[in-house]
Amino acid sequence: MNVEQVNAEPVTTEQTITGETVRIGARTSPLARAQADQVAALLQARGFATEFVGITTTGDVDLRSLTQIGGTGVFVSAVREALYERRIDVAVHSLKDLPTAPAAGLEVVATPPREDPRDVLVGRTLDTLRDGDRIGTGAPRRAIQLAELGARLGIRLEAVEIRGNVDTRIGRAAAGEVDAVILAAAGLRRLGRLEAPELSECDKCANDGLTVVKGLPAQILSVDDLIPAPGQAVLALEIHESLSHAKKAAMRTLDDLAARAESLAERAFLATLEAGCTAPVGARAVLEGVHGTSLDLTLRVVIGRTVLNNLSESIKTAPPLRRRLSGTTTDASQFGAEAAKAILDELRTPQRPRQP
Ligand SMILES: NCc1[nH]cc(CCC(=O)O)c1CC(=O)O
Known part of the structure; x- marks a missing residue:
């Protein structure tokens, strides 16, 4: 595995009286960085200083299909390597990308409150989908449900494999290379790309979820139309068991029961x-x-x-x-x-x- 540690812009906030700085590790993609920053804000609110340690992974530089380069595990193992080597105190992962098998010596100490768990169709809405539309997604889970959705609408939808970060994928739809893409609402919201009612409001208004993403028509799909991935929209805060009790305790306060x-x-x-x-x-x-x-x-x-x-x-x-x-x-x-x-x-x- 090709792992390179990047300390391009270490953001260190003012030291607290405890003198404890929590080193937060995550990938350097815009979404991973936004997620790490959200955790940093939560820790800072509890009086901890934080530092971001960016980690680039094979998955970020190798744009072949994820199944060709070893699945989403390629993202996770480089970040875990930094935990094992004690270069970071806590890793911030998207829980849906974390294998279900436990990792020796590591523990998920907290899952902060969940973001919007739904998926979003970007580039089309349910009303404007047409027979033969090509929909970009690399996820077999999304592909099988797209086929079902098409069958219900009486049209054929073709799932087309795409990769890249959130903005790259939106760009594929914007450029017309595909008719639409499917993305997680959580990622779009964390990146400030989604202006739409929160889940609680939208659950009540049937058939809503119409929105706009970077100028493209979009629709947040109901969970029944497209059941999300296990753990979607949840962040996992993972630590090494050797972490100090004070830092472990601080991290545990970020856990949300639901x-x-x-x-x-x-x-x-x-x-x-x-x-x-x-x-x-x-x-x-x-x-x-x-x-x-x-x-x-x-x-x-x-x-x-x-x-x-x-x-x-x-x-x-x-x-x-x-x-x-x-x-x-x-x-x-x-x-x-x-x-x-x-x-x-x-x-x-x-x-x-x-x-x-
Ligand atoms: N597969 C990549 C991935 N991993 C986590 C998210 C963001 C959503 C989340 O926090 O679960 C995404 C992007 C996407 O699916 O659109």
Whole structure:
């Protein structure tokens, strides 16, 4: 792995009375930098000075398809290398790009409040999509749901593989190389590219979500139209176990119960399917209520058939599987894992013909 550390513009805020500066590591892409800056602001509000340490990864310089260069893991491992070498105190990751397998000696100490988890169609709206439109996305999860969306609209939509940072992808649609692209609302909001009502307002206004992104018509898609990736819109603050107690404690105060419970359920679901972050799997959990240690959770999922191919010959050609599950649990991970097991059991059991 080709890892180069860049200390181009170390931004060090005024030292606090504790004299403790938290070194925040992230990739140098505009989005990763914006995410790191948001965490820096949260830590500064708690009296810590912060310093940004930018890390470039093979994935940033090699623009071949992500599947060709080893998946999203290429981004994560370079940042983790900096944690292992103690060059940084905390790594800020997009949780959806973090493999579900734990890394030795490292711990996700906090998941701050979740951003908007939805995906956005940029360049077209649901009303202006046309037969044969080419939609840029590198994610199999988005591709399988685009096909379903097209089928519902009675048109054929072609998913076209694209890569690059958020502005590069918007540029592909602006230049007409593709008719539209799909991007996460969270990334667009963090970069200040999305002017649209927040989720809570928009949930109520059915069929809304119409917006504009860098002058292009755009529409925020409902979670039911396009189920997001497990952990989408959640930041993961990862540390090495050797970090000082004071810094660990400071970092833990940034944790948000809903972001943690929801993402634990979604990621346990993904892990139990033995699928990775580039698998055609969508999962969106919502923490509906909290009673003492009990959590009311709803989980909406979509699973592409390639994930399930080994289970039965007959399901190979079926459309993606969609389910909505809800329940009460004291363990969000267990909830997600059991949801996946229930679906796998259902598929393994030969279906009896339904009674009329
Ligand atoms: N796959 C890349 C990626 N990883 C995290 C985000 C931002 C959304 C998030 O915070 O989950 C994006 C961009 C995108 O999907 O449009």
